[in-house]
Amino acid sequence: MTTPKRDFLHSLWDFFCSLKLTMFLLISLAVISIIGTVIPQGIPPQEYLAEISPAKIKLYKTLGFFDMYHSWWFILLLYLLTVNLIACSIKRLPHIWKIITEPVTLLGESLERSLANVATIKSPDEPAALKEQIVTFLTAEFAAPVVTEVDGAWHFFAQKTPWCRLSVYFVHLSVIIIFIGSLIGSLFGYKGFVNILEGETVSKVMLRSEKELDLGFSLRLEQFSVAKYANGAPKEFKSILTVLENGKPVPDYTNARVIVNDPLTYKGITFYQSSYGNAGNYFFTVSDLDGKNPVAIAVASQSSANLPDGSSMHVLEATKDISQFSPGLSGPAAQVELHTADGKTESFVVYANHPELNIQHAQQHGAGPVIHYKGAEERMYTGLQVAKDPGVEVVWLGCLLMVVGIYAAFFMSHRRIWVRIQGGIVTVCGNASKNQSAFLQTFEGLVERLGTALAKEKQP
């Protein structure tokens, strides 16, 4: 019954069972993955977009190159790989299963011819006497044999680690388990972000999908600090956090320490130290050139403030001690950016301890204002990465299975020995599923010792 439809299904099945498809998929995935390592992923930075032509941007957007590992065609390749994997396994597994569960225990002519390792030992002894010796020998030196008598010939079959033939299938299964784990994570987990000021309490975090999520409990930042090595390199970023349920601190989660590489997990949600900054105000006095009309101005770190003359200003950077940057000067200083009312932008440094420099700068630029820096208030905030991933255990299970499976697939071998006594000749055959050269040595050793064992018995 070969209808066209059936033919089509057959060829589809053969297509998915083919190892050529596996090669194609593995190599395609390798090559295609390169794209996403060259083109920035996620929201591309402005500088990058400015570099390439609008046509290119449009093309990349259409093809999904800015988020290519989640694009439909990349996912499709992964699904094809999975189907290929499953189809291959379904096709081959029954055969392997049969080798394991229904071993050929008789050493027939055709089997003997198909095996690479064959040896014969002549022995005039009675088969019945030989039989005991061979059973004892195989049991001691290899594995307990199955013994069968057919037409006056005795057949022995012994094997070691037959199940290791399955290890490849466990490796393949592990790939699928890892996919399942990642699917669980993407369906039931989330990734987010939250900034908390010292002393502030939050109960919502911002998800990557730009939605807000209510945690169901709240989190207070008690303190944030940075420790440095003697050479000035950062040593530790530390947030001290307290978890609150209904406004009350949870005992084991009070003043908990979170540093890079040591997160805090509460109710399956984990908080990771990720960034930090100062959200305190910067203070300035702004006056006319002659020092008249002084006003105090506070500028928040992420925003700008309007000055009396209609210009606006924000702080780019500030330091408590300028001497490390400008030897000879001292005290606090801030780098500010001024947008004048007539649309000009300039950036310069103003000082706390050197009012004459501030005046000098203003004079050089014609009209005021004169800006004096008065210092900053320190109010640190911490940036925490927030994640929940219920699929992660499944992923680790898959990884464990993969490692054990690969080990067994590479370094274990299904070894089989057949022995037959017929007409005064002992025939020994062997086969291994892996590492033939090592098995050859084992086999030759076995045959040699069997030879001596049989010879010894003959001497009374």
Added chain:
Amino acid sequence: MTSSLLFNITTFAYLISMLAFFAFLASRAKLLGTAAIVVAYVGLLAQTVAIALRWKESYDMGVGHAPLSNLYESVVFFSWTIVLIYALLDIKYKYRVIGAFVMPFALLGMAWAQLGMNNAIEPLVPALQSNWLLYHVITCFLGYAAFAVACGISIMYLIKARSEDSADKPAGSGLLTMFPPVKVLDDLNYRAIMIGFPLLTLGIITGAAWANYAWGTYWSWDPKETWSLIVWFVYAAFLHARITKGWVGRRAAWLSIIGFAATIFCYLGVNLLLSGLHSYGGK
């Protein structure tokens, strides 16, 4: 005795060993082969002591950490793993000449580190302060080293296979008689990758475990991660190639070489040319 003196001795030993291997190939004098391998072992020993000493020196400086924290230390470690894997293969299979195609990789690493890089011991930045660093780096680099050895063997394979194809003069021409038969080379290539693939797999998994522990994401498709997966795909393809007819021998050798090129890109190219989380070695 300081670690940096021992590293110089190591570099020198690898240079001598490589030259002796070349001379061995040219002259076929057994003694030279033995000398080459002995010098390589001396270098390996010196390097082992040097790495241990550098580890101790970092503790003496009060910034104690395993010497695997920057580009200099990782290149030195890579070089050490290459010689180590080669030594294991030599002890097991005794095809000495392979050294002529493996020691250059080890020497290149040491020479680059000693001549071109700052070897100061620096304190560990917060992102690297984790025991996972040790597990992750050791497994990855042992894997990379096995691939380096496989690449050397594949180059030998291609040279030998080509000469066998072009010339029908039997086992004649000079250097090549020293090479193991193509069948053996093909097999050794497979065996080296059989060591490397599980180690790379472990390297990727420990990396994922660390990322999950430190950032809450076991996989974020950052360029380094992606490249390690690319390398993994190439070697998975290599393993399956052996089961598919027509993909053994020359094609397998090419896959092994491409795999090592991808490995090197994963290790150095990503840091030097692309940007991402694994910034050490950058700048």
